[in-house]
Amino acid sequence: MxxxxxxxVTKQYANGEETITPLNEVNLEVHQGDFLSLxxxxxxxxxxxxxxxxxxxxxxxxxxxxxxxxxxxxxxxKLADWRxxxxxxxxxxxxxxxxxxxxxxVEMPLLLLKMSAAERxxxxxxxxxxxxxxxxxxxxxxxxxGGQEQRVGIARAIVASPTLVVAxxxxxxxxxxxxxxxxxxxxxxxxxxxxxxxMVTHDIEASExxxxxxxxxxxxxxxxxxxxxxxxxxxx
Amino acid sequence: MFQFLPxxxxxxxxxxxxxxxxxxxxxxxxxxxxxxxxxxxxxxRLTQDKQAQRxxxxxxxxxFCPTSSRLPQDYxxxxxxxxxxxGVIPIKVVTNNCRASLDAIVFQGMPAExxxxxxxxxxxxxxxxxxxxxxxxxxVGQAVANRRNLSVGKKFTINEVTVLVTGVFQSPTTAEExxxxxxxxxxxxxxxxxxxxxxxxxxxHLSDDADVDHVAATIDAHYRGGPVATTTRTKGMFQADxxxxxxxxxxxxHYLGYACVGLVLALVATTTVMSVxxxxxxxxxxxxxxxxxNRIFRLIVSESTLLxxxxxxxxxxxxxxxxxxxxxxxxxxxxxxxFRPSMDLxxxxxxxxxxxxxxxxxxxxxxxxxTKIVTALRQAG
Ligand SMILES: Nc1ncnc2c1ncn2[C@@H]1O[C@H](COP(=O)(O)OP(=O)(O)OP(=O)(O)O)[C@@H](O)[C@H]1O
Ligand SMILES: [Mg+2]
Numbered sequence: 001m002x003x004x005x006x007x008x009v010t011k012q013y014a015n016g017e018e019t020i021t022p023l024n025e026v027n028l029e030v031h032q033g034d035f036l037s038l039x040x041x042x043x044x045x046x047x048x049x050x051x052x053x054x055x056x057x058x059x060x061x062x063x064x065x066x067x068x069x070x071x072x073x074x075x076x077x078k079l080a081d082w083r084x085x086x087x088x089x090x091x092x093x094x095x096x097x098x099x100x101x102x103x104x105x106v107e108m109p110l111l112l113l114k115m116s117a118a119e120r121x122x123x124x125x126x127x128x129x130x131x132x133x134x135x136x137x138x139x140x141x142x143x144x145x146g147g148q149e150q151r152v153g154i155a156r157a158i159v160a161s162p163t164l165v166v167a168x169x170x171x172x173x174x175x176x177x178x179x180x181x182x183x184x185x186x187x188x189x190x191x192x193x194x195x196x197x198x199m200v201t202h203d204i205e206a207s208e209x210x211x212x213x214x215x216x217x218x219x220x221x222x223x224x225x226x227x228x229x230x231x232x233x234x235x236x
Numbered sequence: 237m238f239q240f241l242p243x244x245x246x247x248x249x250x251x252x253x254x255x256x257x258x259x260x261x262x263x264x265x266x267x268x269x270x271x272x273x274x275x276x277x278x279x280x281r282l283t284q285d286k287q288a289q290r291x292x293x294x295x296x297x298x299x300f301c302p303t304s305s306r307l308p309q310d311y312x313x314x315x316x317x318x319x320x321x322x323g324v325i326p327i328k329v330v331t332n333n334c335r336a337s338l339d340a341i342v343f344q345g346m347p348a349e350x351x352x353x354x355x356x357x358x359x360x361x362x363x364x365x366x367x368x369x370x371x372x373x374x375x376v377g378q379a380v381a382n383r384r385n386l387s388v389g390k391k392f393t394i395n396e397v398t399v400l401v402t403g404v405f406q407s408p409t410t411a412e413e414x415x416x417x418x419x420x421x422x423x424x425x426x427x428x429x430x431x432x433x434x435x436x437x438x439x440x441h442l443s444d445d446a447d448v449d450h451v452a453a454t455i456d457a458h459y460r461g462g463p464v465a466t467t468t469r470t471k472g473m474f475q476a477d478x479x480x481x482x483x484x485x486x487x488x489x490h491y492l493g494y495a496c497v498g499l500v501l502a503l504v505a506t507t508t509v510m511s512v513x514x515x516x517x518x519x520x521x522x523x524x525x526x527x528x529x530n531r532i533f534r535l536i537v538s539e540s541t542l543l544x545x546x547x548x549x550x551x552x553x554x555x556x557x558x559x560x561x562x563x564x565x566x567x568x569x570x571x572x573x574x575f576r577p578s579m580d581l582x583x584x585x586x587x588x589x590x591x592x593x594x595x596x597x598x599x600x601x602x603x604x605x606x607t608k609i610v611t612a613l614r615q616a617g
């Protein structure tokens with residue numbers, strides 16, 4: 001089933017006289033249960049694409065349909081509501097709220113959804129268990145290691161069972177061993193929880209755990225078909 | 237709406253030094269505001285009191301200080317016979333200080349039975365019979381009693397007048413609580429007074445349908461050529477005239493009240509702007525999670541409102557406690573203005589702090605809500 005449809009999306013920045021076009025008429029389809037990795041040179045527009053799909057950045061032109069809704073047409077308020085129930089965002093630096101405990105950070109997205117306190121509690125516990133941090137629930141971000149913080153960040157992204165989880169270089173700030181743990185965790189999120197994942201990364205090894213590998217070059221997307229061939233993705 | 241309250245409170249705790257400084261600054265400003273308003277209320281009450289508009293005070297013409305006004309006591313008889321006059325009370329006033337003072341003592345001597353019928357005194361200690369039974373007996377207003385630490389049974393001397401405290405009273409007219417009532421003849425005979433047969437002023441009570449100005453004019457006209465000419469005004473006018481200089485000063489103090497409000501606004505707004513700038517990225521994260529821009533705005537306004545309300549309540553509380561314990565009053569020429577705490581004062585103060593808090597949050601709130609998420613997320617921190 002097609003979950004996300006990126007249709008002829010262009011992103012331009014006017015920089016004085018000059019215009020930069022990181023994304024030029026880009027097309028992409030993401031299916032339910034996919035795990036996509038998005039690679040590309042620095043400054044190629046990976047974060048921009050990811051952010052537009054996550055509904056936190058605006059397209060210059062084109063459409064992004066998620067489960068049939070064109071999110072580029074939603075008002076800021078409606079879009080926020082849509083994100084609350086449909087998107088989990090994993091940042092490069094965890095971006096936890098420093099004054100809240102791990103538990104409270106994970107609970108935050110649920111405060112926006114209609115559910116009982118008991119249901120909320122249960123969901124937070126499940127999410128913390130999934131990232132194996134039940135024993136750190138009452139710790140503050142400053143009391144945790146970088147890897148632990150990132151796991152809390154992942155728990156926060158999945159706690160509301162979003163339609164789509166996006167991650168922008170989730171292992172960019174971590175050492176090799178921690179990177180491995182996080183990647184394993186992301187794979188479990190995809191395999192065991194069945195969530196659709198879109199991950200931007202610079203790391204080839206990281207990209208290989210994904211089911212589909214996409215590259216962004218000079219404003220266009222290509223998908224790796226086999227060991228050595230890439231095919232440009234064009235409008236369906 | 238309240239599900240984000242823990243987040244707000246923990247935010248204050250995380251920056252407790254900043255929050256505490258803001259709260260205490262607000263508290264000090266509201267304390268001063270409270271004080272200024274109490275002074276103004278006191279003056280207003282004195283001059284706008286309903287009763288004060290329907291009672292006349294006869295004073296010697298061109299005299300201001302009670303020590304220099306001497307009216308023959310037998311004027312009472314003639315005045316009492318005028319149409320619409322229901323009663324005349326001869327009053328001897330003695331004060332230790334004719335100029336503006338925060339600790340003026342004002343004695344008013346009048347016949348005991350008139351005192352009892354014309355003033356609504358509520359004795360909190362002592363009794364009327366004790367007062368009536370003692371030549372040098374005195375009923376002391378609650379505010380003076382607090383200030384001078386007077387209680388029933390104590391003797392008390394000021395300006396060579398020595399009285400025995402036979403009662404302490406409260407009055408619905410708060411300015412009264414700064415007076416000491418004695419027997420008229422006692423005060424006339426008191427050492428250094430030697431004024432038997434004369435009084436300082438006369439208080440004239442009128443029937444409800446009386447033409448107040450007409451009666452006043454009649455009295456003054458009658459004595460114009462007499463041994464002592466008079467000036468007759470309503471009690472409210474008399475008090476306003478007597479306190480004219482002070483009133484001007486107090487009118488000016490008004491601006492101090494506005495300055496306090498401005499100060500709180502600047503203080504809370506500064507804190508809020510700082511706290512918002514510290515957390516641009518955090519607000520970006522919250523929006524990414526799904527908080528509407530509108531909600532971010534409300535969070536910031538709630539934050540500034542909570543701070544200023546907390547400080548405001550603290551300052552008002554302290555102000556009311558201070559006012560009620562010190563029984564502070566300013567007196568000039570025998571008339572006193574009392575600074576009393578009141579429910580109105582508390583409510584005004586609370587409204588001021590809430591409104592100022594909301595105003596202080598609006599601009600930083602709009603800023604935070606308008607910042608693009610991707611821009612916010614790019615911020616350091
Ligand atoms: N607000 C902006 N104004 C102008 N240009 C911008 C703005 N934001 C991004 N860009 C430009 O858009 C291009 C794509 O940026 P983006 O952050 O998406 O790249 P990226 O592929 O994620 O890079 P990296 O791997 O370094 O994170 C860059 O050339 C960047 O300079
Ligand atoms: Mg990037």
